Amino acid sequence: MGDLYALDFDGILCDSCGESSLSAVKAAKVRWPGLFDGVDSKLEDWIVDQMFIIRPVVETGYENLLLVRLLLEMRLPSIRKSSVAEVLTIEGILENWSKLKPVIMEEWDEKREPLVDLFGKVRDEWMEDDLATWIDANRFYPGVADALKFASSKVYIVTTKQGRFAEALLRELAGVMIPSERIYGLGTGFVCFLPVDVEK
Incomplete structure (x- = not known):
């Protein structure tokens, strides 16, 4: 049957x-436009630089x-709406x-799903444009692209990234075609299997 590899994507392959930092700035400007009034490119660049660290x-x-x-709240005290900043x-x-x-999340009255949807929409629009x-x-x-191209084992991708983005990057950037049914991304309902002690 051969080996099977289930690989994470961000930080492992790509x-x-x-x-993600640039997309997050774009999405944050859509979600909270008033907070970004007067924010210049220099401050946006600083945010992106800090994102690489955190x-x-x-x-x-x-x-x-x-x-x-x-x-942004850390740098601009006048817009602070969180007690932690x-x-x-x-x-x-x-x-x-x-x-x-x-x-x-509570102090800003935010919910996970709308933010997930917005982040995906902004990425889709960037890709389209x-x-x-x-x-x-x-x-x-x-070495990742060649390893995936010449893998003799079946490779699956299991990622918290939405699958369509991982698939696009594999195809367009690495030149690798992994069938979409082998890419388990955010929202696909994948289950994480943990080792089980069969003697119990």
């Missing part, structure tokens, strides 16, 4: 931090929007994100 805390893409807004640092985000996230720049904001780690 460095998507640039794209990106490891993100489990699901929509969290990038929350981080973008939190960074005043005392927050980059290190504090890295150490405490799982505790901070529910606090800001300018696929080349969306693709160029990502990169596969060295």
Whole structure:
């Protein structure tokens, strides 16, 4: 039968931090337009730079929007609407994100699903308007494309990224065709199987 590999995508196969950060800024400007009045490209660049540092805390893409807004509140005290921004640092985000996230979600009156939908919509629009720049904001780690192309085992992708984005990057950037039925992304209802002690 051969081996079967189930691989995560972001941070394992593909460095998507640039794209996810830029998409998050675009989406945050749609979600909270008033907060971005007067925000110049220099501040946006600073936010994207900080996102490269704090990106490891993100489990699901929509969290990038929350981080973008939190960074904006850190830099602009006049727009603060969260109780945590005043005392927050980059290190504090890295150490405490799982505790901070529910606090800001409640204080900003945000729900997960609308943010997931918005993040996906912004990415779809970017791809439709300018696929080349969306693709160029990502990169596969060295050797990954060849490893996937020449794999003798069956490869599955299991990711919290929406499957259509992983599939597009595999096809357009790595030149790899993995059937969509072997890409389990956000919203596909995949189940994570953990090792089980069969003797119990």
